Structure formats: structure tokens, C-alpha cells
Amino acid sequence: MNHVEGGWPKDINPKDVEQTIRFRKKVEKEENYINCLQHLGSVMEHCIKQNNAIDIYQQYFEEDEELEESSELPSAKTINILRDPNEVKRTITSLSWHPDGGRKLAAAYCNLGFQKNPKDMSLDSYIWEIENPSCPEMTLKPESPLVCLDYNPKDPHTLVGGSYNGQIAYWDTRRGSQPVEYSSLEHSHRDPVYKIIWLQSKTGTEAFSASTDGQVLWWDVRKLSEPTERLVLDPGREGNLDRALGAISLEFEPTMPTKFMVGTEQGLVVSCNRKAKTAAEKIVCTYDGHHGPIYALQRNPFFPKNFLTVGDWTARIWSEDIKESSIMWTKYQMSYLMDACWSPVRPSVFFTVKMEGVLDIWDILFKQSDPSLSVKVSDKALYSLRVQDNGQLVACGSQNGEATLLEICSGLSTLQKNEKSLAAAMFERETKREKILEAxxxxxxxxxxxxxxxxxxxxxxxxxxxxxxxxxxxxxxxxxxxxxxxxxxxxxxxxxxxxxxxxxxxxxxxxxxxxxxxxxxxxxxxxx
Missing domain, CATH: 1.10.287 (Helix Hairpins)
Incomplete structure (x- = not known):
């Protein structure tokens, strides 16, 4: 009923087509390959004969289920609130779900106000067990407050974080609360590290980070003394750090390993190609559409050519083919939007959080002018947002150090009938419309x-x-x-x-x- 592809070695990424083809060819040349196939053939034949007698995949009461789903109103209920255990409350600037089932949540705590950190303020960040909100499961003790934090999708025991002083820290939860390794100050960022993401690599030890100092740096956590690669976000493509755009958000899609995108303080999205021959060619193009810093940037998990950005008072959906304008956008809200992300299970649903403490859930197939659901989560501003891989749990981080967990109704967290084809048609139609208007x-x-x-x-x-x-x-x-x-x-x-x-x-x-x-x-x- 629930088939999950497995059996791949650790050094093979199942989503990488080239790696899987190479591995298959290697296996086909082995001597034991034909014997295994013959043995599996007889097992498969037995299963097929059984299935001819009884349809084990038959779905009962399908019509009733559809009726129930369609009649359900959009809703979300608060399950838990994870509070900062310190007296001096700090903003939750970043959240990351545990890759194995999302039973744990890592939260980075930092006060981003310039020179507003009191002397007795804690530097710690925490890993929470979502069913135990009373106290954190583990404390992470950096030398400088963490602005961003990310779980390793290949190894759930390891995390990487970006600090307020520009350093990169690497943790292995089996080794305790102290970082295993730190990047050296002279080779780190000069400003706070606003975003860090793990890369899809054979070793599972590579990550890259972005900062408002105008640099994107690549790291190997086995040797954090200096970055493996560096890119200066100079729009003139001359590598001049004085003219560089300050980076505040990053996007990396594993199915496009050479491409990545950077959201800047100046409201530009910079599309880059890591494997370009020269530094000038690494910056491919820019998309200009926001009046302020781009706080969130994410490709649609079902349609990677379309990506979502949040900056100033709007959320915008873009197509890679259209450089001059976005293809869809929300109307201007009454307060600043601080974070956003797509639903991992529904291609037409995305989430946004605002300075007024509200979580908005948008279903663009249902309506584009207003959110399908708005929830007042906190009296304080919401700064960060992450959705669990199954699309049912949403974590929102607030200014006073509270991480609120909300359970989304099945209508917004279950793939609807024909949704993929309808969403694809909508994106294509809007892209064509913008092309005609552009011409x-x-x-x-x-x-x-x-x-x-x-x-x-x-x-x-x-x-x-x-x-x-x-x-x-x-x-x-x-x-x-x-x-x-x-x-x-x-x-x-x-x-x-x-x-x-x-x-x-x-x-x-x-x-x-x-x-x-x-x-x-x-x-x-x-x-x-």
C-alpha cells in the first residue's frame, strides 16, 4: 500500500538520475545479477497470481470519503507551545524539523537588534521533543547566538548553524551540547549568517551559507577552518565586495544540484550556477520585484521552475522563464511578511507569517485574493516558519521565544484529486499571460x-x-x-x-x- 524506494547505498542519492543509472549499470555487470532476477521472478509471479484472485488494492467507501473531505472547512488547532526557558526572551530566528518523521524540532534563538543584547542574555539554542513542551531535550551551546540552524537530511544526528558573529558551527548530538567544530573567524562571514543549507553530496558533509556581507560560502564540516568555495554577489560580476548585495535567504533544490538562488536585502533574487567556469558566469540573472529584503525564498517541490518569495508586504510566485515580473502575487498586507514556505504535500498551498502574529494559509486553486485560512498565533511578531514533511504540523517562531505547533486540517494537508495537473495548468497559464504582457x-x-x-x-x-x-x-x-x-x-x-x-x-x-x-x-x- 505504501511503497518507499529503498536499498540504495549511502553514497548514492536516489533523486540523482545520473548516479542511479551508473549504479544500475554496475549491478547489471555482476555475476549474481541473473540468478537474483530469476529468483525474484518466481516470487513476483506468485504475488500476481494471488492478486488475480483477490484485489488487495481495492478501496472501500471511496465516494463517502470524498464527500466528507469536500464538506470540511479549513482549520488549524494549536497542539503545543515551546517556550524559551530563559528569563530574557529572544526571537526564534530559524526552525528545522528532524528529518526522520519530524518528532523533534531544532530552534535557533537570537536577538537581531543592533547592540541591544543585555549582558545576562543566554546564547543557547535548543532541540525540542514536540510531545514534551516543558523542557528542551537538548541544549546547543554556541560561542555567539545562532541566527540559522539546519538538520542534515542524510544524518539526523548532525546539525549546522550560522552565528551572529559570522561563524559556522557544526554539532553531532551524540557528542553533547558543545560544537564539534567551528569555522575560523578570519575565514568566516563578516556579518550575521542569515541562512545555511545542507547540500546533496556523496559524503553528506557539505553545506553553504549566506550573509549580509555579500558572500555565499561553501563548507565541508569535516574541515571548517576555511570555506571550500566563495562567491561575491556583485551585480557587476567583478567580484567587488564593496558593491556586493547583502544575502538574507537561500534556496537549493536537490534535483537541480548545480543551481541555487539567493534573496538579497535590496529586493533582488539572484539566480546562480555553481558549476560555471568563471566567477562572472556564476551569476546567471536577477529577478526584481520587492521593495525590501527578501526574507523567504523557496522553489515549489512539485514544479521547481516556479518559486515563492516574501519581502515587504507581499508574497510573490515567479517562473524562471519570466525575468521582469512575478506571475502571481498576493495583495499588499497591513504588516510586514517575515517568512513563507510551500506545503510539501500540496503544490497549490503555501504558508506565510506576519509581524502582527498571524499565520496565513493560501490555496491558490481555491482563491488568490485572500488566504484560505488566517490564524492569530501570537500577540508578538512571527519571524520564522517551518512545515513538517507530512504537511500536517506547522511550527511558527515568535519574537518572544515561543515556538507554536499547529495541526492543519486534512483538507489543507492531503493531496486533492487532479491537483497537480490543475496547478501545472495554472502556472503555465499565468506564465503565458506574463510573457504576452512583457512582449x-x-x-x-x-x-x-x-x-x-x-x-x-x-x-x-x-x-x-x-x-x-x-x-x-x-x-x-x-x-x-x-x-x-x-x-x-x-x-x-x-x-x-x-x-x-x-x-x-x-x-x-x-x-x-x-x-x-x-x-x-x-x-x-x-x-x-
């Missing part, structure tokens, strides 16, 4: 550019014409004043010696007239 915008911009260029040419022509006219007017004025001066001199002389200068005056006037004529001929100006 239309490009056409309008081109027309405006051609119009502005034409108007510039016309203005230049007008200016040339105006210059020619001004020259003609200036020439005509000069000719006019020269005639007037000649006439004035003639009259003065006539008054002094009227009889002697008559002949000379007539000549001067005649010369003035001739000069006026030549100016008229050359300047094409009427001097009358």
Missing part, C-alpha cells in the same frame, strides 16, 4: 523610443532653421544701421557746408544704397 510592454517601449528619437531630430532641424534665421536678421540689422549712420553723416556735413559737400553727400548716400542692395541680395531680407 506588449517591449513594443510600447520601442515605439516610445522611436518617437523620442524622431522628436529629437525634428528639434535639431528646427534649431538649425532658427540659427539660419537669426543670422539673416543680424545681417539685415547691420545693413540697416550702416545706412542710418551714412544718412546722419550726410546731414551733419550739409548743415556745416551745404554747397561744398552736396556732391560728396550724394556719393555717400549712393554708396549706402548700393551697400543696402548687396545686403538685401545676399541675405534675402526686405530692408524697406
Amino acid at each position: 506588449r510592454q517591449r513594443e510600447i517601449r520601442l515605439k516610445e523610443r522611436s518617437r523620442s528619437e524622431q522628436s529629437r531630430e525634428d528639434e535639431a532641424g528646427r534649431e538649425d532653421g532658427e540659427d539660419n534665421l537669426e543670422q539673416l536678421i543680424a545681417r539685415a540689422e547691420n545693413d540697416f544701421y550702416s545706412l542710418v549712420e551714412a544718412e546722419m553723416r550726410r546731414r551733419e556735413r550739409r548743415e556745416e557746408t551745404p554747397q561744398e559737400n552736396d556732391v560728396c553727400d550724394e556719393r555717400e548716400v549712393q554708396n549706402g544704397v548700393e551697400n543696402g542692395k548687396t545686403g538685401d541680395e545676399t541675405g534675402n531680407t526686405d530692408l524697406s
